[in-house]
Amino acid sequence: MSVHDLEKHFQDTIDAEIKIEPLDWMPDAYRKTNIRQISQHAHSEIVGMLPEGNWISRAPSLKRKAILLAKVQDEAGHGLYLYSACETLGTSREETINDLHSGRAKYSSIFNYPTLTWADIGTVGWLVDGAAIMNQVMLTRTSYGPYARAMVRICKEESFHQRQGFESLLVLSKGSEAQRTMCQDAINRWWWPALMMFGPRDSESTNSDQSMKWKIKRKTNDELRQQFVDMCVEQVKLLGMTLPDPNLKWNEETKHYDFGEIDWNEFWQVVKGNGPCNLERLQARKKAWEEGAWVREAAAAHAAKKQKRADANAA
């Protein structure tokens, strides 16, 4: 089959809603796009553990501590599901992790914001995980099989993350004046960065809609962001709190909420590495990797010794 025929067969498969599996022929660019997207998604899960891990020792009760531990452990698992999916495309784990540490591969900018108070942890669960879920639910139908399956697994677990966050805020919203103030302050700080998680406006995405054609991505940034805003406007009412946007208004014509302009200058600054915690996050990852080197070496040496012993016994 010529490359042209292969490409046609590939696109027909996708158009017929049949998943692409690791051994199938795929265009180089499809493979490359998936490797980048999946690995950067994996890095986001891993770096995403840092702002929350920061609060494990300071969670206000044993119950909250156990919940937060379970959530952070889930994020590690999500990172692993995604790294595994990425490896089915022919990358090695080490290369992927090296790319994160060298700054070559990126992760979601949201994790470059600090978690200043306990209310931030609830807000991260509600808004940050909430925004991630919008993306991830869409990705359960992505065209690459291993990615889609990892997403199904992740979405099942992610729902707990969002619910525990909202419930934690609900408790604060019914608490003392100081707790309510803390809750509102966290929402004020996280709202705009959460909206930025969906990326630049569709009109700013100069490149083709190739990812949509290949069904890697199935909804545009603006569609997902609008869906998220509509959802949160209703949810925040249950907290008796407000979203920090004076331009939020129901639009009878579009049947959606209009909302104010995102500070795109801030968005690009954080993307380019000038956010409040970019440096700190990467340093923490590298430190963990370097300090774990002796464990990796010891485990490999132990396995080699055991294998040698088993071979000797068999001989």
Add this chain to the structure above:
Amino acid sequence: MKSYIRRFFYGDIPGQETGGAPAPQGPKNDWPLWEVFIRSKQGLDHKHVGSLHATDAQMAIENARDVYTRRQEGVSIWVVKSQDIHASRPEESGELYDPAADKIYRHPTFYDLPDEINHM
């Protein structure tokens, strides 16, 4: 081949390499890759759930426990080194599976029987 790389893949993560040198690609130091199969309850088959790296089978099982059964998804785990799995190739699917396509008489619904017949 024409290359299409979209600028943004996952929300706010830039698709372009925006700094840093290409990662040094040293010798492959990854631990062996293992495929993980989980039996969700007694009486059901083990089903493939994903993969992970581990130095040996014992570590693979322990890690699979942590990664794939945090919510009681399993009662039994199999791990197999990925390199030991042999797979049929997609290019062979014609010769392998097409011959079954025109043998509809292998299905019970192929046979038209009177409504009055029971237990069949």
